[in-house]
Amino acid sequence: MGRKWRGTPLTAADIAEGRVATAEWRPEAKYAWSAGESIGRFLEELQEGHLVGRKCDVDDTVFFPPRSFCQEHFVRAGEFVRLKNTGKVETYSVSYLDTDARRLEEPVYVGVISIDGAAEGMGFMHFLGEVEEKDLAIGMRVKAVWKPKKERMGAVTDILYFKPV
Amino acid sequence: MVGIGYEGFPRETPHYSFKELTFEAALKAYEDAGVDPRKDVDSFVVCEEDYWAGWSISDEGAPDQLGGVLRPLHTVSGDGLNGVANAFMQIKTGYFDVVVVEAHSKASDILTYEGILTFAFDPLFYRLLNAHPHFLAGLEMDAFLEDHENTEEDCAEVVRKNRENARHHEAASFGGQTSVQEVMDSEVLFRPLKAAEISPLADGSIVLVLASAEKARELTDQPIWIRGIGWSSDSPWLETRSLAEARYARWAADQAYRMAGLERPRRRVHVAEVDDRFAYKELQHLEALGLAGGNRAGALLREGFYEMKGDLPANPSGGSLGVGNLLEASGLFRVMEIVRQLRGQAGEHQVEGATLGVAQSWRGIPTATGGVAVLEA
Ligand SMILES: [Zn+2]
Numbered sequence: 404m405g406r407k408w409r410g411t412p413l414t415a416a417d418i419a420e421g422r423v424a425t426a427e428w429r430p431e432a433k434y435a436w437s438a439g440e441s442i443g444r445f446l447e448e449l450q451e452g453h454l455v456g457r458k459c460d461v462d463d464t465v466f467f468p469p470r471s472f473c474q475e476h477f478v479r480a481g482e483f484v485r486l487k488n489t490g491k492v493e494t495y496s497v498s499y500l501d502t503d504a505r506r507l508e509e510p511v512y513v514g515v516i517s518i519d520g521a522a523e524g525m526g527f528m529h530f531l532g533e534v535e536e537k538d539l540a541i542g543m544r545v546k547a548v549w550k551p552k553k554e555r556m557g558a559v560t561d562i563l564y565f566k567p568v
Numbered sequence: 569m570v571g572i573g574y575e576g577f578p579r580e581t582p583h584y585s586f587k588e589l590t591f592e593a594a595l596k597a598y599e600d601a602g603v604d605p606r607k608d609v610d611s612f613v614v615c616e617e618d619y620w621a622g623w624s625i626s627d628e629g630a631p632d633q634l635g636g637v638l639r640p641l642h643t644v645s646g647d648g649l650n651g652v653a654n655a656f657m658q659i660k661t662g663y664f665d666v667v668v669v670e671a672h673s674k675a676s677d678i679l680t681y682e683g684i685l686t687f688a689f690d691p692l693f694y695r696l697l698n699a700h701p702h703f704l705a706g707l708e709m710d711a712f713l714e715d716h717e718n719t720e721e722d723c724a725e726v727v728r729k730n731r732e733n734a735r736h737h738e739a740a741s742f743g744g745q746t747s748v749q750e751v752m753d754s755e756v757l758f759r760p761l762k763a764a765e766i767s768p769l770a771d772g773s774i775v776l777v778l779a780s781a782e783k784a785r786e787l788t789d790q791p792i793w794i795r796g797i798g799w800s801s802d803s804p805w806l807e808t809r810s811l812a813e814a815r816y817a818r819w820a821a822d823q824a825y826r827m828a829g830l831e832r833p834r835r836r837v838h839v840a841e842v843d844d845r846f847a848y849k850e851l852q853h854l855e856a857l858g859l860a861g862g863n864r865a866g867a868l869l870r871e872g873f874y875e876m877k878g879d880l881p882a883n884p885s886g887g888s889l890g891v892g893n894l895l896e897a898s899g900l901f902r903v904m905e906i907v908r909q910l911r912g913q914a915g916e917h918q919v920e921g922a923t924l925g926v927a928q929s930w931r932g933i934p935t936a937t938g939g940v941a942v943l944e945a
Pocket residue numbers: 459460461462464473474475476477
């Protein structure tokens with residue numbers, strides 16, 4: 404064990420059983436963030452099974468997800484535009500761990516998907532499904548697979564995953 | 569100061585994300601200053617607090633709504649007036665000609681306001697008492713009234729005055745006619761502090777554009793000059809800080825007045841916007857700023873000295889009691905209001921002929937931190 408330290412070691416049990424002084428505090432920190440005009444519309448349209456972007460009128464760039472202003476030209480964004488629910492895998496990874504860092508029985512495929520009709524590289528991160536690990540590839544064409552309509556809640560998880568086309 | 573813009577100040581703004589709220593304020597400020605943020609602004613300062621935002625490392629969310637992507641930007645975890653001090657110093661280095669300062673309140677997004685305030689107390693000492701955080705305001709008010717020549721009625725008078733002033737502010741949410749008796753009769757929450765003496769929360773974003781003297785003269789024929797600026801913090805320990813006197817404000821004012829070469833401020837300043845998030849705070853701050861002839865803020869208030877038509881109108885905007893508590897944007901609101909006054913653009917709450925003004929900030933419960941800016945037309 405190497406060097407021996409002087410003193411009395413503390414164990415997890417000492418803390419759990421209250422043998423040492425501790426203070427505990429659970430913060431009350433709750434929020435209800437306003438989605439705003441663009442993300443609000445985006446989430447509503449997801450529930451209907453549509454993907455929408457929004458245009459910058461200066462150079463017709465289509466933001467996806469939609470934004471209310473253009474960060475390059477600093478102008479209010481223009482019209483919402485409906486996009487196809489197809490796109491291209493820009494990059495992907497295979498995750499073997501869950502959020503608690505436990506090994507998953509079946510790995511999860513995660514990709515960044517650029518949406519057809521949106522500005523170069525704009526899209527979102529989502530799961531890839533109905534595909535074998537060996538067939539995953541950057542540049543792969545994919546299509547959204549939606550939850551049944553009555554289960555959709557206006558959230559990005561209204562799309563289950565993207566599958567190859 | 570070459571540009572000001574705000575979007576606000578309703579009780580809630582469910583139609584805007586905080587980014588959209590800020591973008592609207594920024595558009596107005598840039599139009600007012602005649603600058604394009606993508607070409608003309610050298611640096612951005614954003615004042616915010618992660619726990620108000622509900623977003624850790626929230627500075628990463630700050631650039632796009634200001635036009636600050638791929639530009640120098642830093643955040644200050646504090647009141648907007650401290651951001652003005654940072655921008656002032658950046659310009660003084662000579663490396664920056666135009667600097668933007670932003671602060672906002674999206675208080676309506678916060679479901680547990682008291683919980684966040686309580687979380688700001690020392691975790692091993694005060695917090696475990698599990699008292700409502702406003703108890704500290706009750707302690708301060710009690711100590712203030714004991715030591716100074718002011719009464720509970722004087723504090724109630726501040727509420728009456730500021731809510732009356734707010735009736736003339738185009739964006740105030742809490743303007744109205746309130747009698748001193750109504751305030752005195754409102755529920756005692758933290759004796760001697762009463763419900764009507766606590767400013768209600770509001771939403772809004774404020775953007776100011778600062779420039780070097782040379783650049784300012786190029787951009788506008790009506791620049792407002794920062795003559796002095798100061799800030800300080802008293803001890804964080806409730807037992808060793810002054811509860812009766814706002815020492816942080818006195819120290820900050822001394823620094824700002826020294827820089828401005830301003831002596832006998834009570835006779836020279838034409839208009840003041842000071843923190844009034846609790847009614848007694850306005851009197852306490854006026855005294856700390858040397859605008860009350862020592863401890864006489866209450867007496868001067870009774871004589872009409874701080875009224876709209878008085879010698880030194882205090883909070884002609886209506887302050888936090890009339891406009892609303894804007895969290896970290898509170899001090900920036902006061903700076904903006906002084907700029908409007910000195911430009912002669914304060915509309916129905918214009919103080920006639922004002923050319924020298926003072927804005928003061930306090931970071932709110934449980935802090936003893938504040939700043940002071942002296943501005944001149
Ligand atoms: Zn654009």
